[in-house]
Amino acid sequence: MLLVNCPYCGARPEIEFRCGGEAHIARPVQPSALDDEAWAEHLYFRTNPKGTHAERWLHVHGCGRWFNALRDTVSDAFTASYTMGEQRPDAGKEGE
């Protein structure tokens, strides 16, 4: 079981959390302006990297707040937790 670091509550066991999948996928401001391909990209297509993954977590059985985290998908080790709205800590380096 992972130990997940909530930016508000500190390190807690994984069963307190719900993983919300890939982070930083902004909902298009005007979906009706998109063509089908761009809308499908938004809804369904994911990076699914073998390496550093930015993902959303919800501390559902704790403070109830969403936050983002960076985790290595091979070792499962977290390298950062940060609040919603913050820039990805390794921004510019994530090209894997």
Add this chain to the structure above:
Amino acid sequence: MRRFSLPTLVAGALNAHRSWPRQWRDPEPKAYYDTVIVGGGAHGLGTAYYLAKEYGLTNVAVLEKGWIGGGNSGRNTTIIRSNYLYDESASLYEHALKLWERLSDELNYNIMYSARGVLMLAHTVHDVQSLKRHVYANRLNGIDNEWLTPAEARAFCPPLDISAGARYPVMGAALQRRGGTARHDAVVWGYARSADAMGVDIIQNCEVLGFTRGSGGAVSGLETTRGTIRTRRVGVVAAGHTSVVMARAGLRMPLESFPLQALVSEPVKPVFPCVVMSNAVHAYISQSDKGELVIGAGTDQYVSYSQQGGLHITTHTLEAICELFPQFRRMKTMRSWAGIVDVTPDRSPIIGKTPVPGLYVNCGWGTGGFKATPGSAQVFAHTLATGEPHPVNAPFTLDRFRTGRLIDEAAAAAVAH
């Protein structure tokens, strides 16, 4: 390829079976192949087999990063069934089941297909309604599936606890008698042996590092850890690593990869006659011919390539198994592991073309790929050989995520399948 038969086995016995040749060669990659399959699991090797056997394409290579059958082919719980709800899925998995039934004969290799029956338990009124709907839908599609009362379920599977005080009361069950299990490694080896005999090169320890593109962006070759291979047609069958391979061709996929766990108990004498699945409590169990109870657990909630998975996932499954079968409480677990499964948003596979000319993909089997192996391989071979999908896999396009024509087995099963 020396066939297995009574005379050849007797002849082999005369020198303690030392005279059997290698089951498949270990060739150096050639400079050019007509078709290259990326991924040496059962789906990939099966694809190569059907390409050679049914479509006469023998200048084919199967590239495998590790050793053949070392991924999900060797990590699944070997369950076979075709009782899917939607017409598209039922057609695909039934296509596979019909091939399973004669696969040992066809490959001259005992894949130990055992039609011992798959029993799916209902614990709630909703389960009863849902499973009966599956029974009726399956019958309309000509697929065997029948409804059993709790007493009938117990008669079919004597270890089942149907007492009123059970933690998960059994309100009935759906039974597919033609469902069952097969020996997963034998499927890999059987396909490898027959494909190799027809001229397919199986190249292990060969990772694909990149794709080269020719005119119009079409695939013209592969960069691998064992050199450059030219080809005009590539079929990626890389299961949990599909996103990784496709990213090397510049494509994003509607996939997420999760660890899916399984475990086996210590081996015991035959105690469990069939396959039992319970979607509501998320547990499935059968007994292998070695005597181990083979138990399937769920996926972790996060993307991972770790091939381990959280122990609380297996604990949850063992709690359910021990409630359903209290007599297994004292058994020891021998080992547990995970396979990395590639899951699509609608929980149905993708078998077909990609936006890159010459590049085809067979992926997204999620938590239920083993049962589809021969069908998946056969229709993918058809797609590669003819450039067009077989009628069975025609609905399972990558493009369905753009058109919105999903095959929403996720909603139908509400659970890993």
